[in-house]
Amino acid sequence: MSNHPLSATGRKLTLVVLGLAALVTAMLCAFALPSLHSGPHRVPIGVTGPQESTEALRQNVDGDAWKVRTYPTAEALQAAVKDRDVAGGLAVTDRRVDLYTATAGGPSATAALTALGDTIAAQQGTRATVHDLVPFTRDDPRGAGLTAALLPMIFGGIFPALILSSAFPGHRGLRTRVAGALLFSVVAGAAIAAVLQYATHSVDGNYWLTATGLILGTAALSTTLLGLQALLGAAGFALGGALMMLLGNPLSGLATGPHWLPTGWADLGQLLPPGASGSLLRSNAFFNGTGAALPALTLTAWTGLGITLALFADRRGRRAAAGRPEAGPA
Incomplete structure (x- = not known):
């Protein structure tokens, strides 16, 4: 009896279903396991x-x-x-x-x-x-505004990759997308800092110091997603989005402080852009920049990685365009 291999559609469906199941499982682990083992850790x-x-x-x-x-x-x-x-x-x-x-x-x-x-x-x-000695502000004594700032920063990295890719598609629009992401980071970071300081009164430190940290955090998120998308396409964007949302968000420690997560999870969270962004925001907004060096360096590295991936994708696209034969006369 001969074996009938799965059709291309069946194989593709199987891979998609298995990938989604793995994604949901990873999401459950990322959100549940640190919470189950949360508490003071050294x-x-x-x-x-x-x-x-x-x-x-x-x-x-x-x-x-x-x-x-x-x-x-x-x-x-x-x-x-x-x-x-x-x-x-x-x-x-x-x-x-x-x-x-x-x-x-x-x-x-x-x-x-x-x-x-x-x-x-x-x-x-x-x-x-x-x-x-270092309380939250009088208008926001529980730090609700500080915690709420994380999701806008994460979506501030996801939205530019989606919208700029639609507005400036293909290889020719890649450099425009990167420039747009950096410009968006400046505007969005300054706007978030203004809301936190002047609208919700959740922070009361130096505005420009707070805004600079938020700009760097947004740039790290947006350029990384753009670089992955430019290099790997939709799979790269999905990988970056899952990394930021499913791991970066629950492991950021912004609501509790990183010491409340298990040691390994806390260290991983601080190496990802959401965790580093939260730590930099906390340092700049309440401690006048004390302890900001490591998260700032981490975010700079992620920003450099995103731009490097985009430049590599740009170089690859130029080589492909140069090797493509020109159309002859009709």
């Missing part, structure tokens, strides 16, 4: 006080959840919190417990640290006094 915190108290605290607390560092004075601990060396800290004495936090640096870690401080204070028969 969050750096500082302690100061009498040596006996700090050493006992270090032995009891230092572990999988917290990474304890000792500081000589409460002033040194406060400076470390503002410089983002630690997420917060405890100043412990025989009579009181002072808790220093930076809610804008990571609200989930701040809540867990506050609970830890209350527990330690209760053991000493007192109450913890909380000092939020």
